[in-house]
Amino acid sequence: DAGVIQSPRHEVTEMGQEVTLRCKPISGHNSLFWYRQTMMRGLELLIYFNNNVPIDDSGMPEDRFSAKMPNASFSTLKIQPSEPRDSAVYFCASTKLAGARTDTQYFGPGTRLTVL
Amino acid sequence: AQSVTQLDSHVSVSEGTPVLLRCNYSSSYSPSLFWYVQHPNKGLQLLLKYTSAATLVKGINGFEAEFKKSETSFHLTKPSAHMSDAAEYFCVVRGDSTLTFGKGTMLLVSP
Numbered sequence: 001d002a003g004v005i006q007s008p009r010h011e012v013t014e015m016g017q018e019v020t021l022r023c024k025p026i027s028g029h030n031s032l033f034w035y036r037q038t039m040m041r042g043l044e045l046l047i048y049f050n051n052n053v054p055i056d057d058s059g060m061p062e063d064r065f066s067a068k069m070p071n072a073s074f075s076t077l078k079i080q081p082s083e084p085r086d087s088a089v090y091f092c093a094s095t096k097l098a099g100a101r102t103d104t105q106y107f108g109p110g111t112r113l114t115v116l
Numbered sequence: 117a118q119s120v121t122q123l124d125s126h127v128s129v130s131e132g133t134p135v136l137l138r139c140n141y142s143s144s145y146s147p148s149l150f151w152y153v154q155h156p157n158k159g160l161q162l163l164l165k166y167t168s169a170a171t172l173v174k175g176i177n178g179f180e181a182e183f184k185k186s187e188t189s190f191h192l193t194k195p196s197a198h199m200s201d202a203a204e205y206f207c208v209v210r211g212d213s214t215l216t217f218g219k220g221t222m223l224l225v226s227p
Contacts (some may be wrong), residue, residue, distance in 0.1 A: 004159075031213075033214075033215075042217060042218075042219045042220060043206065043217040045214055045215065048213070048214065050213075055213070056213075056214065091159060091160065093160075103210075104150070104162055104165060105162075105215060106162070107152075107159040107160040107161070108159055109158065109159040110158075110159050112157075
C-alpha cells in the first residue's frame with residue numbers, strides 16, 4: 001500500500017493568496033483527519049471526516065479554513081486568504097473507522113506551508 | 117475529555133544506554149494509548165499501541181511501553197539506544213474518536 005499521500009510536500013505563498021492542500025487516504029479507510037503542527041501549539045486536530053462526512057470541525061481556526069471530502073479517496077484543506085500565522089506543517093491521517101477500539105491512524109508525510 | 121503530559125521536553129542518552137520517555141494521561145474512558153515517532157522532516161510513524169489487552173506492549177525497533185492504570189502512566193522504554201532513534205516522540209491518548217497528542221519529547225543520542 002502506498003500509505004497516505006499528501007501534496008504538495010512544500011508550499012511557499014504570499015499573504016492573501018489561496019492555498020489548497022491535498023490528501024489521498026489509504027484505500028479502504030473510512031475516516032480522515034487533518035492536523036496542524038507548529039512549534040508553539042504542537043499537533044492540533046483541525047477536522048475529521050467519517051465516510052466523507054465532516055464530523056467535528058471545532059479545531060478549524062476560523063472561516064478562512066475549509067475542508068472537503070468529495071469522495072472516499074480525496075480530501076482538500078483550503079486556506080483563503082492565507083496569513084503568515086498559518087505557516088505550519090499540515091498532516092493528513094486516515095484510519096478504518098474512527099472510534100473503533102482498535103483503530104490506528106496512519107499519517108501522511110505532511111505539507112510544509114510557508115506564508116510570506 | 118482526555119489529556120496527556122509528556123514529562124520531559126528533551127532526553128539525552130548515549131548510544132547503547134537505556135531510554136526512558138515518560139508519559140502520564142488522563143481519560144474519562146478506558147483509554148487507548150499510542151506512541152508515535154517523528155524523524156526530522158518526516159511524518160509520524162506508529163511505534164506501538166495499547167488497547168486494553170496486555171499491559172506490556174512491544175513495538176517496532178525494540179521499543180516497548182507499559183500501561184500502569186494505578187499511576188496513569190504509559191512510559192516508553194528501550195534497553196539500548198541507537199543513533200537512529202534520535203527523533204521526536206509523541207504520547208497519544210484516544211478519546212471517543214479523536215486523538216490528543218502530548219507536546220513531544222525530543223530524544224538526543226550521542227555516540
